[in-house]
Amino acid sequence: MFGICGGSLDLLALLKQILLGKMRLSREKIIRLSHQITEVLVSSDDVEFIEDRDTIRQQIVQILQGSLREEEKADGEVRKKITSQKKEILEGSEEWDILYRKYYAEELRRMGVPHQGSRIDERRT
Numbered sequence: 001m002f003g004i005c006g007g008s009l010d011l012l013a014l015l016k017q018i019l020l021g022k023m024r025l026s027r028e029k030i031i032r033l034s035h036q037i038t039e040v041l042v043s044s045d046d047v048e049f050i051e052d053r054d055t056i057r058q059q060i061v062q063i064l065q066g067s068l069r070e071e072e073k074a075d076g077e078v079r080k081k082i083t084s085q086k087k088e089i090l091e092g093s094e095e096w097d098i099l100y101r102k103y104y105a106e107e108l109r110r111m112g113v114p115h116q117g118s119r120i121d122e123r124r125t
Contacts, residue, residue: 025064025068030064030068033060033064034064037060038053038056041056074104074107077107078103078104082099082100
């Protein structure tokens with residue numbers, strides 16, 4: 001669950017986890033997160049809205065959904081690479097996990113997404 005702590009949200013860390021593929025979001029979570037991001041932006045003295053809140057929130061939803069689609073595309077490409085190996089590699093094996101992490105990092109780089117040696121295993125279930 002996403003929450004606001006002491007009037008501020010550790011939004012950057014949460015978004016980083018989402019965009020790096022460490023966290024998978026349902027539609028409901030995306031909508032809830034979009035409301036919270038909007039509220040943080042509204043409460044910031046550094047942000048001036050030139051559109052209404054709902055338009056901004058809808059854009060946030062579209063950005064998050066687009067990021068998730070890209071992540072799913074990368075996951076599919078990685079799985080395709082692994083299954084195309086001459087030798088059969090069983091999913092869940094150490095070799096499969098190593099290849100998955102390697103190919104996933106390569107795919108993210110190819111897509112222009114910065115990637116740190118993150119734990120990707122949570123996403124694959």
